[in-house]
Amino acid sequence: MTKFIEANGIKLAYDESGYEDGKEIILVHGLSSSKETMFLMRNGLTDKYKVYTIDCRGHGESDRMGDYTLEDLANDLVAFTNELGLEKPIAIGYSMGSFIVLRASQISDAFEKIILIGTKGDSSDPAITNLLKENGLTVENVTKEEYGKIMRANIFAPTTKIPENMKTMRPQGKELSVEDRVAETKAIADFDNLKEIDNVNAEALVISAEYDKIVPPERGREVADALNCRFELLEDAGHMMMVEKPKEIEDLIKDFIG
Secondary structure, eight states: OOEEEEETTEEEEEEEEEOTTSOEEEEEOOTTOOGGGGHHHHHTTTTTSEEEEEOOTTSTTSOOOSOOOHHHHHHHHHHHHHHTTOOSOEEEEETHHHHHHHHHHHHOOOOSEEEEESOOSBSSSOHHHHHHHHTTOOTTTOOHHHHHHHHHTTSSOTTOOOOGGGGGGSOOSSOOOHHHHHHHHHHTSSOBTTTTGGGOOSEEEEEEETTOSSSOHHHHHHHHHHHTOEEEEETTOOTTHHHHSHHHHHHHHHHHHO
């Protein structure tokens, strides 16, 4: 059941489930998504951990606004952690969510460990914007159908057949408007998480995928090198590694958290 909390001056929606006495985990979703897109991962973790999945501002059932930044998203995550009184949880972010988690760990020592899945250190080479441009489109004029077609052609490994559990990646809640999509795209259009990478005190794990065209694995390795942390490369997987290799990711998470 969805719950709501006031954090950083806005209303954030979240789900809470899992083992009551387990270590606490916060899952942060990617671009154009919602907390429900993290439920496949959540379901593999609730046997051992207490898991919170949140709707970032501008997404799902959380407050929508016309303009915000990655800094706002990171402050929301820290405020969410503090408002719930979570003590040194583990923060796990996927794609855009990983940018949020990394920045949040630079401005706060709230997290014991962080896991960055499909990540990069800065906003250079924005793959989705570039893919739209190659097709003569922009985030302002692309239709839902066109966007889906372009993404499906670029988010899987060559050997992947679209898995049945792909339906778990469909965002829920109020559908994103054109204005919402523009706002989220602008939020990650200009950031540099490498600049203050030395501020990160949390132990980190970076997970990338061999055939990720959206956030290529060399970008993840760059972050891991900067953090001097563990790096794992998933073979035969693309940007949708969470549905292509769910058990492998679950095992890596559990091994890292303990």
